[in-house]
Amino acid sequence: MSSVLLGDAHGISVVDFKPFLDGSAKQDVASAILDSFKRVGFVYLINHGIPEDKIKGMFEWSKRFFDQPMEVKQLAPHPPSGTHHRGYSAPGREKVVQHLYDDKDIKDSRAKAPDVKESFECGWEENVGSPNIWLPDGVLPGFKEACMDFYSTCHETELEILRAITVGLGISEDYLVKYHDGHENQMRLLHYPSVPAEQLKDDKIVRIGAHSDFGSITLLLQDDIGGLEIEDPNTPGEFNSAPPVEGALIVNAADLMMRWSNDVIRSTVHRVRAPLNAKTVNGMVPERYSIPYFCSPERTAVVECLPGTYTADKPPKYEPISALEYIMRRLASNY
Ligand SMILES: O=C(O)CCC(=O)C(=O)O
Numbered sequence: 001m002s003s004v005l006l007g008d009a010h011g012i013s014v015v016d017f018k019p020f021l022d023g024s025a026k027q028d029v030a031s032a033i034l035d036s037f038k039r040v041g042f043v044y045l046i047n048h049g050i051p052e053d054k055i056k057g058m059f060e061w062s063k064r065f066f067d068q069p070m071e072v073k074q075l076a077p078h079p080p081s082g083t084h085h086r087g088y089s090a091p092g093r094e095k096v097v098q099h100l101y102d103d104k105d106i107k108d109s110r111a112k113a114p115d116v117k118e119s120f121e122c123g124w125e126e127n128v129g130s131p132n133i134w135l136p137d138g139v140l141p142g143f144k145e146a147c148m149d150f151y152s153t154c155h156e157t158e159l160e161i162l163r164a165i166t167v168g169l170g171i172s173e174d175y176l177v178k179y180h181d182g183h184e185n186q187m188r189l190l191h192y193p194s195v196p197a198e199q200l201k202d203d204k205i206v207r208i209g210a211h212s213d214f215g216s217i218t219l220l221l222q223d224d225i226g227g228l229e230i231e232d233p234n235t236p237g238e239f240n241s242a243p244p245v246e247g248a249l250i251v252n253a254a255d256l257m258m259r260w261s262n263d264v265i266r267s268t269v270h271r272v273r274a275p276l277n278a279k280t281v282n283g284m285v286p287e288r289y290s291i292p293y294f295c296s297p298e299r300t301a302v303v304e305c306l307p308g309t310y311t312a313d314k315p316p317k318y319e320p321i322s323a324l325e326y327i328m329r330r331l332a333s334n335y
């Protein structure tokens with residue numbers, strides 16, 4: 001294999017993205033990324049283009065935000081609606097559940113083991129359908145600007161990764177980019193508080209329940225604590241750890257991308273559990289921070305199987321669907 005493949009972690013390739021960005025080995029990088037997406041739905045990218053100091057800065061802002069007293073964080077409350085994903089959600093407010101559409105089932109599942117995490121979500125500042133919910137002016141000055149700056153930096157990297165996917169598939173480099181203006185993306189700051197190790201191990205407490213993401217791709221930055229697990233594509237129900245890899249951006253394909261690619265690319269179920277080899281202090285697992293950046297196409301995009309993902313023998317499995325219809329269905333079922 002070429003030098004763009006740096007290694008792997010439980011089958012997830014670690015790929016050097018630089019030769020794609022500088023144009024020196026575009027096809028090799030694109031093929032390596034696509035190969036990992038086809039096998040496991042996840043890839044690690046080194047030299048991904050998001051500056052290290054910006055990442056460090058955003059994690060610092062995240063910590064500063066979550067360190068605020070509850071009554072301050074509640075000044076930017078997530079609305080009760082399942083479709084307006086903005087603002088602050090306190091621990092236990094959200095339970096990510098998969099494939100449960102009956103209200104009673106969702107309630108039962110939430111009652112069993114709440115997701116013990118808190119989050120702050122924001123999107124494109126001009127999005128009138130889902131306006132951002134910020135802390136009042138003067139509270140934590142600079143936080144909003146830092147979030148917006150990081151949001152647009154992640155969007156730039158998103159476009160490069162979408163280009164790599166299409167180059168890998170052998171179709172025009174701008175095929176997916178032209179549907180992704182960044183206006184429907186969602187950046188999420190996540191804080192998993194320190195919890196008793198025993199309860200996390202026994203599933204009495206869940207950090208984030210097993211789910212797949214619903215948009216095109218997700219860019220995920222995590223600290224060095226660990227705990228992210230990915231379902232084994234060959235053994236449903238079994239999960240492998242996706243450990244922190246220094247300097248790497250994790251990218252996973254999401255459900256809409258799986259549909260768009262006629263199931264060539266996988267959207268894999270993942271969750272956050274007790275970190276492997278976590279150093280506990282007084283029986284407590286350390287807190288963890290992560291920043292997922294969920295990418296979705298414009299709502300007017302009509303998603304139909306990409307050229308190159310079907311043949312006469314293997315026809316498209318899905319009808320065209322508008323991104324709006326698809327996303328609304330998924331959002332409503334998850335909150
Ligand atoms: O915290 C993590 O590492 C994963 C978060 C995640 O999967 C999500 O928010 O969808």
Ligand SMILES: [Fe+2]
Pocket residue numbers: 211212213270292
């Ligand atoms: Fe996720």
